[in-house]
Amino acid sequence: MKPETTFPALLASQVRVSGARVAMREKKFGIWQAHSWLDVSRLVHDLACGLAQAGVCRGDHVALIGGNRPRLQASLTALQALGAIPVPLYQDAPAAEYAYPLASAKVAFAIVEEQEQVDKLLEVKEGCPDLSRVWFDDGRGLRKYPQSWLGSLDALVEAGRQFGAEHAAFYDEQAALVRPDDVAAMFFTSGTTNLPKGVVHTHRSLILSAQSGKAFDRISEREEVLAFLPPAWLGQNIFSYTMWLASGYTVNFPESPETVGIDLKEIGPTYYFAPPRVFEEMLTAVTVRMNDASLLKRKAYDYFMAVARRVGQNVMAGEPVTLVERLQYAVGNVLFYRPLCAQLGMSRIRVAYTAGEAIGPDLFAFFRSIGINLKQLYGTTETAVFVCLQPDGKVKPDTVGIPAPGVEVKVAASGELLVKSPGTLKEYHQNSQATAEVLDADGWYHTGDAALIDDDGHVRIVDRLKDVGRLAGGSHDGATFAPKYVENKLKFSPYIKEVVAFGHARDRVCAFINIDFESVGNWAERRSLSYSGYTDLAQKPEVAELIQGCVEAANAELSVDHLVAGNQISRFLILHKELDPDDGELTRTRKVRRGFIADRYRVLVEALFSGASAQYVETEISFEDGRKGFAAATLPIHDAKTFAILQRAA
Known part of the structure; x- marks a missing residue:
């Protein structure tokens, strides 16, 4: 690894080595458009010159708000070449969530994707007096906006091109001033407990972390990556930006969030990164499709998936299996595993990682058993992602x-x-x-x-x-309470989307559950069970019975693990609304804000532990357009069967 480098230097190196190779692909109007490393370098040059002419100076904080778009990504390098500090923010956050980071970082300039982000900045601009210029990438709907401080990236690039022609050495001189220990970017934490904190990273810290991951998995310029997660999440930034510049592979930008599934199949990435929720959604989609299949196909699928669960991970790890099992797996690979990987867009995966939060062991095993080299990594925003990684051939699910x-x-x-x-x-x-x-x-x-x-x-x-606790009273007095482990065990079910478990200092464990609306809706429709929306479906007695079966199946599995046998869920309720980042219940990376939820739904928590059979609740909710409303319901509370502690079979 070479620590003495910067992002502009990495870009220059890629241009020298691979100038004509494809650096980016962007899908527009259904067509993939390729951009070479030389094209990217020219764009970065023009953006940097335009930004400098507009007044961006060394040390300025500049907000970047939008999805994965080539010009927003190029803006990162352009700002870093000027010594300015990019501050990526989540594009789907409500306007109020922009106020604190913009004010605390004294952001004077912002580059955004489209009208939606411009409108949000208009809402908060009065409370952010430093904000003086905003440029947008997509001008649809903005033609008649009168604000003089608004401008297009098209105009900025053109101005930069003219400035660069008149000052040919300007960009290179500015980029040469950047040092490895200069600040390269600031990422705000997800804020699971308090206000988000601005995590300051240098060129050295980000690049060294990426080079570490590159060396570990032998990542090369031949990889294909799909950038579909929020760029404000450091995990996505590392995989689609820092690793991109460090390795020289091709990054592909989907047309929209709605086309990601199609784009994934078209690109067939070789290096993949996603949080557990994405893999949960994939498994749910597979389950829904199989539920709609013919009886014969369902029977064959169940048989070969049982084979995969039994020997699939051993086959992947190169461990011995019997000849009969190897033949069974080979047949399953032809009939189900390989077509399934292709359907998911993962037929070319060489390395796939999941991170952001713990993945359920059953979910993890499912993907590995069908031949996808899914591995876990551990890291935080503060450590630039790559702290621990699973080596090929030595993957331990736990x-x-x-x-x-x-x-x-x-x-x-x-x-x-x-x-x-x-x-x-x-x-x-x-x-x-x-x-x-x-x-x-x-x-x-x-x-x-x-x-x-x-x-x-x-x-x-x-x-x-802070979440690990102890049970108090009852037969498991003093036993460890590990809520995340329990929640992940339940979330393997395709019918359960989110779980929040409670039990610290209590004599038992209880839980809130969010059903997976798509999967449970499909299940209900096949049974001719009508419903008008999430709240109506969630409170159906038939759905409660379905979820109770899932809870009790998880309890049976927990009972054979002595470390968490006392964590079996004795009572649960199905929430009347989906947990939502806009309501403060989840972070933007969809981590549960456990303390906030416990406070917000205190009446429900107490009802669970008091033995009540139902509880009325009224909750304020946020709509996509920023309006507020209320969701109210009387929630039934259900008892679940728990099991005596069993010894897992050898």
Whole structure:
């Protein structure tokens, strides 16, 4: 690894080595359009010159708000070449969520994708006095906006092209001033508990982390990547931007969120990254399709999936299986596994990673059993993603792998995982107290995650340290309560989308459940069960019976694991609304904000543990256009069967 480099230097290197190769593809009007490394370099040059002429200076914070678009990605490098600091924000966040990061970073300039983001900035501009210029990529609907501080990226690029022609050495001179320890970008945390914090990363920390991941999995310029997750999430930024520049592979931008499934099949990526919820949605889609298939096909699918669960992971790991099992798996591969991978757009996958939160072990096993090299990685925004990765041939479902090259880990006496990595943040923006709380004098980053390290050096993440608790009273008094483990066990069911488990300092475990509206809706329609919407469907007695079966199946599996046998769910309710980031219940990366939910639905939590059979609740909800409303319902509370602790068969 070469630590003495910057993002503009990486781009220049790729142009020298691979100028004519395809760097990006963008799908527009159903057609993939290719851009070479030389094309990207020219665009970055023109954007940087245009931004400089417009007044962007070294050290300025510039907001980037939008989806995965080539010109927004090129703007990242253009800003970094000027020594300015990109601040990516989530494009689907409501306007109110922009106010704090814009004000705290004193953002004077913003580059956005389209009218939706412009309208949100108009809402908050009065409270963000530093914001003086906004450029948009897509001008549809903006032609008659009178604001003088609004402009198009088309005009900015053209102005930059003219400026660059008159000042031929300007871009190279500015890029040469950038140093590896300069700030490269600032990413705001998801804010699961308090206000989000601005995580400040340097060129060195981001690039070293990417080079570590590149070396671990032998990533080359031949990879194909689909960039479909929010660019404001550092995980997506690392895979579609930092790794892109470090490795020289091709990044593909889908036409829209609605076409991602089609685009995935058309591109056939070789290197893939997604949070567990994406894999959950894939499995749900497969389940729905199979439920609609003929009886013969369903029987054959069930038979060969049983074969895959039994021997698929052994085949992938190169471990011995019997000749009969190998033949069965080969037939299943021809009839089901390979066509299924193709249908999911994953037939060319060489390496696939999931991260962001823990993935359910059953969900993880499903994808590996059909031949997809799905692995887990562990990292945080503060450590630039690559802390632990799973090595090929040594994947343990209950761990996140071993430390990446150049990374050290250890477990403190409190059970907290500590990390020392070249990818560690420089600081939290204007928050020295928070920085001191997570970075100690010896350079160890305190992750806040409870973890174990096994004899092979593999790291097992138990849960967030603050969420791990103890049961009190009853037969499991003092037993560990690990809510995330329980939630993931339940979420393997295609009928369950979200779960929030409660049990700390209680004598049992209870849970809120969100049904998967698409999957349960399909199930209901096949039974001629009519419904008018999510709330109506969620409260059907037939749906409660379906979910109860899922809960009790999960309890049976939990009962054979002595570490979490006491975590079986004894009571549950199905929420009347889907948990939503716009209502503050989930982060923008769809992590559960457990404390917020417990406070917001305190009356429901108490009803679960008090033995009540039902509870009325009224909840304020946010609509997509920003309006507020209320959702009210009397929620039935259901008892679930729990099981005596069993010994897992050898």
